[in-house]
Amino acid sequence: MAYKLNVNGKVHQADVDPDTPLLWTLRDTLGILGPKYGCGIAQCGACTVHVDGQPIRSCVTPVSAVTGRITTIEGVGASAVGKKVQAAWTELDVAQCGYCQPGQIMSATALLTSNPKPTDADIDAAMSGNICRCATYTRIRAAIKRASGQKEA
Amino acid sequence: MTRELTGASRREFLTAASASGLVISFAVASKAEAQAGGLSRINAYVQVAPDGWVTITNKNPEIGQGIKTMLPMLIAEELDIPWEKVRIDQADSDPAVYGRQFAGGSMATPLHWEDHRRVGAVARAMLIQAAAQAWNCPAGECTTTAGVVLHKASNRKATYASLATQCAGITPPDPKTLPLKDPRDYKIIGQAKVQYDTPKIVTGQPLFGIDVVRPGMLFAAYEKAPVFGARVASADLAAAQKVKGVRKAFVVEGDPKAVQPQPGQIGGGLLPGVAVVADTWWAAKKGRDQLRTSWQEHPTSAQSSAAFAAKARELSTAKPQRTPRNDGDVDAALKSAAKTVEAAYAYPFISHATLEPQNCTAEWKDGKLEIWAPTQNPEPGRQLCAKTLGIKPEDITIHMTRCGGGFGRRLANDYMVEAAWIAREAGAPVKLLWTREDDMRHDIYRPGGFHYFRGGLDAAGNLVAFHDHFVSFGEGTGFAPSAGMGPTEYPARFVPNFRIDVSTMPLGVPTGPLRAPGSNALAFVFQSFIDEMAHAAGADPLAFQLKLLGDKPTVGEAPALYGAGRMAGVLKAVGEMSGWANRSKLPKGEGMGVACYYSHLGYFAEVCHVAVAADGAVKVKKVWVAADVGRQIINPHGAMNQVQGSVLDGLSEALHQKITIENGAAVEGNFDSYPLMRINEAPPVEVKWVITDNNPTGLGEPALPPAIPALTNAIFAATGKRIRSLPIDPAMLKT
Numbered sequence: 065m066a067y068k069l070n071v072n073g074k075v076h077q078a079d080v081d082p083d084t085p086l087l088w089t090l091r092d093t094l095g096i097l098g099p100k101y102g103c104g105i106a107q108c109g110a111c112t113v114h115v116d117g118q119p120i121r122s123c124v125t126p127v128s129a130v131t132g133r134i135t136t137i138e139g140v141g142a143s144a145v146g147k148k149v150q151a152a153w154t155e156l157d158v159a160q161c162g163y164c165q166p167g168q169i170m171s172a173t174a175l176l177t178s179n180p181k182p183t184d185a186d187i188d189a190a191m192s193g194n195i196c197r198c199a200t201y202t203r204i205r206a207a208i209k210r211a212s213g214q215k216e217a
Numbered sequence: 218m219t220r221e222l223t224g225a226s227r228r229e230f231l232t233a234a235s236a237s238g239l240v241i242s243f244a245v246a247s248k249a250e251a252q253a254g255g256l257s258r259i260n261a262y263v264q265v266a267p268d269g270w271v272t273i274t275n276k277n278p279e280i281g282q283g284i285k286t287m288l289p290m291l292i293a294e295e296l297d298i299p300w301e302k303v304r305i306d307q308a309d310s311d312p313a314v315y316g317r318q319f320a321g322g323s324m325a326t327p328l329h330w331e332d333h334r335r336v337g338a339v340a341r342a343m344l345i346q347a348a349a350q351a352w353n354c355p356a357g358e359c360t361t362t363a364g365v366v367l368h369k370a371s372n373r374k375a376t377y378a379s380l381a382t383q384c385a386g387i388t389p390p391d392p393k394t395l396p397l398k399d400p401r402d403y404k405i406i407g408q409a410k411v412q413y414d415t416p417k418i419v420t421g422q423p424l425f426g427i428d429v430v431r432p433g434m435l436f437a438a439y440e441k442a443p444v445f446g447a448r449v450a451s452a453d454l455a456a457a458q459k460v461k462g463v464r465k466a467f468v469v470e471g472d473p474k475a476v477q478p479q480p481g482q483i484g485g486g487l488l489p490g491v492a493v494v495a496d497t498w499w500a501a502k503k504g505r506d507q508l509r510t511s512w513q514e515h516p517t518s519a520q521s522s523a524a525f526a527a528k529a530r531e532l533s534t535a536k537p538q539r540t541p542r543n544d545g546d547v548d549a550a551l552k553s554a555a556k557t558v559e560a561a562y563a564y565p566f567i568s569h570a571t572l573e574p575q576n577c578t579a580e581w582k583d584g585k586l587e588i589w590a591p592t593q594n595p596e597p598g599r600q601l602c603a604k605t606l607g608i609k610p611e612d613i614t615i616h617m618t619r620c621g622g623g624f625g626r627r628l629a630n631d632y633m634v635e636a637a638w639i640a641r642e643a644g645a646p647v648k649l650l651w652t653r654e655d656d657m658r659h660d661i662y663r664p665g666g667f668h669y670f671r672g673g674l675d676a677a678g679n680l681v682a683f684h685d686h687f688v689s690f691g692e693g694t695g696f697a698p699s700a701g702m703g704p705t706e707y708p709a710r711f712v713p714n715f716r717i718d719v720s721t722m723p724l725g726v727p728t729g730p731l732r733a734p735g736s737n738a739l740a741f742v743f744q745s746f747i748d749e750m751a752h753a754a755g756a757d758p759l760a761f762q763l764k765l766l767g768d769k770p771t772v773g774e775a776p777a778l779y780g781a782g783r784m785a786g787v788l789k790a791v792g793e794m795s796g797w798a799n800r801s802k803l804p805k806g807e808g809m810g811v812a813c814y815y816s817h818l819g820y821f822a823e824v825c826h827v828a829v830a831a832d833g834a835v836k837v838k839k840v841w842v843a844a845d846v847g848r849q850i851i852n853p854h855g856a857m858n859q860v861q862g863s864v865l866d867g868l869s870e871a872l873h874q875k876i877t878i879e880n881g882a883a884v885e886g887n888f889d890s891y892p893l894m895r896i897n898e899a900p901p902v903e904v905k906w907v908i909t910d911n912n913p914t915g916l917g918e919p920a921l922p923p924a925i926p927a928l929t930n931a932i933f934a935a936t937g938k939r940i941r942s943l944p945i946d947p948a949m950l951k952t
Contacts, residue, residue: 080497081461088499092436097428098421100621102572103653107888110572137421150419157411157854160862161281162418163425163572163621188897195888197572197622198281199865200858201899 067127071096072139082128086120087111089127090136098137098166102195109194112167114140119174121193137166145211146173152211160198168194172208181212257381260389261314262292262333263340264306265381269364271296272304276315277325278593279307279414280623282917283855284325286413288333290852294405295337295397297361298377305413310595310615318617320593321628321730323817323915326851330913335392342390347383348375400849409854414619424619426591429578431646435464436498437639438505439649441490441659443882445727446473447515448489456507457493462500465643466493466508469635472605473515476727478698479604482597484629484661484729487605487638494643498650517725518881522665525878526563528722529667529688533561537686537718539694542704545714547671550682554673557682558753561669562742563942565875566662568883568891569731573621574656577636580646585612590633591620598630602637624866625730629661654886661729662876662883664690664700668742673714678754680747680765682714690728691721699734700724705777706739707815708747711765726878732866733918736816740922741871741929741943744812748930749939758930759792759811780820783845783909787822788813790843790907795824800934806830806952807838810930812923819919820845820907823864825927826900829935833947835872837900837928840864842920844904847911859916861902867924869894875944 066079071094078093085104090096090113099122102110106121113122116132140146149172152158159165168191175182175190182190187208196204206216256264256272264272273289273296289305308315341361348366349356352373360367364377400406417424442448449468457466468491475486491510495501551557578589586608592598595615603610620627636649651659666689673682690697702717709715731737751761763785770782791811792798800809806829813822826838842860850856873892877884885891929940936950 080499084497084499088497092497092499095430097423097430100425100572101427101574101650103888105653105887105889108572137419141420153419154411154415157409157415157858159281159412159415159418160283160858161572161620161622162412162414163281165418166421169419191896195572195893195895197570197624197893198858199862199869199894199899201865201894201896202861202902203858204896205899 065128069094069127069130069134071134072136073142078127080127082126084127085123086113086125086127086130087122090122096136096138100163100166102164107195108164109167109171110164112170112194114170114174117174117177119171137169140170140173143173145177148211149173149176149207152207156203156207156210158200158203158207160200164194164196168196168204172204172211176208176212181214182208257384259340259343259381259384260336262336263296265377267378269376269378270302270304271298271364271377272306274306274308276308276318278318278320278595278617278620280320280593280620280627282320282859283412283852284320286410287852287855288325288329290405290410291329291333292337294403295334296341298364300405300410302364307617310599310617312596318595319628320623321625323819323917323919326913326915327818334397335395338395338397339389339392342395343384343387344377344380346387347380351375351383406851407849407853410852411854425573425621426576426578426589426618427573427621427650429589429618429648431578431580434578434646434648435494435496435643436501437492437494437636437643437647437649438498438501439490439492439635439639439651439655440505440508440510441488441655442512442515443658444512444515444518444880445725445882446476446488447512447518448473449491450511450513452491452508452510454508456509457504460500460504460507462496463504464494464496466491466504467642469638476725482601483594483698485631485727486601487634488631492639492642494639494647498648502652515881520725520878520881522565522878525665525722526667532688532720532722533667533669533686535720538720540716540718542709542715542717544716547682547684547714547716550714551671551673551684554682555676556674556753558672558749559670560746560749560939560941561667562745563667564665564738564741565943566665566726566878567731567870567874568657568660568662568876569624569626570657570891570893571620571622571624571626574651574653575626575632576648576650577633578646578648579636579640581641584608586637587614588633588637589616589618591618591627592630592633593620593623593625593627594630598633601630601634605634606637606641624732625734626660628730657886657891658883660883661698661727663731663734663737664697664724664728666700666738670746672746672750674750674754678756680708680712680750683708683712684716686718686720688720688722690724692723696721697724698728699730700728702735702739705773705779707743707779708765710772710779711767725881732863733816733921736814736922737867737870737925740812740814741925744814744923744926745929745939745941748810748812748926748933752933759788759797762788762811762813779815783820784813784815784822786909787820787843787845787907790905791822791824791841794843794903794905795826795841797824806935808931808934808936810927810932810934812926812930814919814923816922817919818914819916821919821923823923823927825924825931827928827931827935829932829950831952833950835932835945835947835950837868837898839900840902840924840927842902842904843907844920845907845909846916847913848908849913850906851913856916857904860904860920863918863920864902864924865894865899867921868928871925871928871943871945872898873944
């Protein structure tokens with residue numbers, strides 16, 4: 065089946081089976097490698113992308129179920145919030161290995177878009193779906209606070 | 218990736234023994250070669266561009282420990298170049314040029330603190346020499362500042378960029394003869410530097426093994442037996458090949474014995490299995506799902522965690538198989554002790570669970586093999602591939618990609634040899650990717666273990682007798698990989714009557730190093746039992762620890778030297794920063810625990826503050842860390858991240874992690890059954906660097922081990938219940 069996908073403002077054509085997860089369509093068919101494979105069962109959040117601004121786990125979302133505009137880590141900097149989040153992630157040097165961070169940044173951007181001044185509890189709720197195996201959680205929290213203009217500790 | 222050095226230039230590499238005993242290489246390339254690519258190569262690590270940018274090569278694998286930034290900082294400091302003008306290049310695996318290239322043992326700092334600064338100093342001396350020759354003045358009259366050579370007497374200056382082309386004809390000086398900077402003059406070392414790859418990480422650019430793309434590349438899935446090493450009995454290859462996009466499905470004979478490492482290797486080799494190669498990874502996986510593979514009977518298929526535990530109990534009361542340490546007379550001392558304590562401790566198998574599952578890309582061309590691998594240890598991978606595939610090691614090129622976590626898992630190269638084999642069979646470049654379930658069920662696990670302790674106190678509350686019957690895994694007189702314990706495990710040498718007995722059980726499960734191998738389990742059991750003895754003595758656990766350490770600054774000699782004075786220093790520091798003395802004021806259900814541990818040349822003491830709810834739920838409120846890794850923190854940004862991450866990693870192990878063995882196989886396969894700590898559980902971690910006049914040492918591991926007993930000791934303080942088995946079971950903490 066041929067699917068038209070709007071990814072980061074550009075329309076792509078992907079000829080894949082309907083049950084192919086969006087993650088593998090992005091990675092192997094379209095060559096958009098930012099979203100990462102970590103678990104395949106929506107447990108780790110490394111594959112997080114936005115569809116119409118909402119964070120989804122692309123590893124369990126069949127390409128046939130996607131109708132909206134897709135944003136990946138490669139395109140999230142086009143929004144003011146995404147850009148701020150990326151800047152905070154850089155200034156605080158959140159990453160260790162960095163593998164989960166595209167998913168973390170996508171979740172954090174979605175959080176700050178809907179809730180510009182999240183509390184610690186809001187951060188816990190929005191970010192608990194994203195595992196960081198290196199456990200950079202202290203800095204993830206600080207970077208979200210910084211990007212939202214709040215005190216970091 | 219590093220520009221390929223030609224055979225000619227490689228022959229011209231000089232090697233020099235560094236102060237640390239490692240070999241470092243200095244290129245003396247011919248002029249033409251030194252100029253290749255528009256860059257002037259001064260030595261194997263340093264290239265200067267005409268626009269003044271300096272490219273520094275990082276020799277070791279980057280696994281998230283920040284090495285790609287930290288090692289070049291050492292070179293840049295002595296080269297005297299502004300950090301803002303540095304680009305960093307990742308070396309390929311090339312031991313002739315770079316010596317051993319690996320990420321393990323928190324060894325990069327102790328191994329390269331000296332030699333990497335000397336690499337920079339050598340390049341700087343050659344640039345000075347080039348200027349002195351041009352100006353016809355003594356090199357000793359020249360100085361440098363920020364990438365410029367100066368001759369103050371004649372008021373002349375020249376940029377490194379303008380001088381670099383002249384370095385090709387200059388013989389490098391003996392690195393040992395060069396003076397190094399006074400630390401007071403450091404401009405880069407000691408400054409917080411953002412990881413070089415961070416801008417690429419936050420924008421999702423391809424960096425990792427899983428991101429490698431080659432022209433004409435196919436994708437592979439590889440199915441192995443749940444019971445480690447079992448052979449394929451049957452597989453429906455035709456059904457797999459019917460799946461759209463599947464190119465080829467085939468059985469790989471492999472070697473059932475490759476579960477265990479060969480000499481010089483960590484982890485196993487090419488195990489039997491079934492490979493499916495397809496146009497996309499999803500197609501390969503769908504093809505694999507059609508295989509309905511059955512497996513041959515295997516001798517270890519009856520092994521289980523439950524049976525290991527039962528057998529360990531049985532062995533604990535039997536005569537031990539060996540006694541690696543026996544100081545004084547433990548039995549007599551226990552008999553005459555004023556108070557004795559007995560306790561049985563256990564910890565499970567656990568998995569590395571690197572977030573990037575094991576993967577590798579391999580390509581064959583004209584009988585030669587090219588590999589792109591997220592590996593912590595490329596050279597043994599080269600040897601493994603050469604031996605398994607029957608080719609020459611020199612016909613294999615290994616590019617090291619950034620690794621999405623390592624934790625010791627990628628010291629093994631099983632995924633590398635699988636990719637190489639499958640690519641040769643497929644006749645195309647192949648990216649092999651394991652599923653999460655493959656990864657979790659085919660790990661080299663941190664081995665479980667069992668400790669049966671007895672301790673005795675004299676009337677004054679001194680620890681006078683200590684006995685451990687350690688029941689572990691292994692055969693004959695050897696331990697299974699990473700299942701051992703040395704005869705100097707603390708508090709050996711600090712207790713007059715001290716005995717370690719050992720008994721082992723055979724094991725069919727592959728094991729290997731996991732972050733702070735050995736220590737990640739031993740710290741829990743020893744530091745918990747010491748805490749038990751402190752409470753039995755009615756003592757403040759921190760004061761009891763200080764008393765046990767005694768007054769001598771060091772005990773024993775390298776490599777078994779224990780810096781008791783350094784440990785006392787961090788214990789005192791963590792007591793102060795955590796408000797340990799005021800812990801009695803904590804509300805009911807809360808408590809603080811302390812633990813200390815020496816590993817990987819670092820001295821760490823940690824205090825954990827925990828709250829335990831009526832339903833047994835454990836909430837870690839804060840962890841304080843006092844760390845002594847010598848006189849210099851090289852990159853405070855990275856160093857802090859390593860310590861905070863290590864502590865949370867340890868807490869995650871203690872709270873959640875367990876691999877259960879049933880029917881010879883690992884049960885847990887993904888993060889639903891093998892949870893890792895998430896942000897809502899992560900406490901703040903406050904770190905203090907205790908600076909001592911010792912050479913700097915590494916931070917990838919040593920903060921982890923004491924975090925676990927600090928937590929379990931805090932739970933005891935909060936509840937009066939002693940955690941003697943991991944992971945922590947909240948049901949036993951219910952009130």
